[in-house]
Amino acid sequence: MEDKTLVCQDCGAEFVFTAGEQEFYKEKGFDNEPKRCKDCRDRKKNERRQVRTDR
């Protein structure tokens, strides 16, 4: 497997979907490739965490 360069849906930045990550996705049974770069994923994660804290 080779590293893939994908374009982030949110910010349009290119990011690398590494062979290791592809392996991980396959192991988990995920069909989809990631749609967002790591920055945007982290941001989403943080937003979600904040929502949870508000409760």
Ligand SMILES: [Zn+2]
């Ligand atoms: Zn992004």
